[in-house]
Amino acid sequence: YLEKCRQTEPYYVLNYLILAKSYQANNNPTKAIEVTKQLVKLPIRTPDDATLKTEGQKLLDSLQ
Structure with missing residues (x-):
């Protein structure tokens, strides 16, 4: 559902953050x-x- 949301609402920042956390929880870094x-490039x-976006940047830093 999160991927579908990303397709239909490509600028919804919260969806990207939840999706990234979901991938992290599912061991898909x-x-x-x-x-x-x-996410960090979105307006x-x-x-x-x-x-x-700040929270997303912190998540990105911890993943890399």
């Missing part, structure tokens, strides 16, 4: 890194996006 790199569209 390659996909988690890929999704997190996309800020809502007031929460800046905080979510």
Whole structure:
């Protein structure tokens, strides 16, 4: 469902963060890194996006 959400709503930052954490929990760090790199490049569209992108950057740093 998260992948489908990413296709239908490509700028929904929270979805990318949850998806990356899901890949990390499922021992798929390659996909988690890929999704997190996309997350940090997304534009800020809502007031929460800046905080979510910061959290995504921390996740990316811990994965690499």
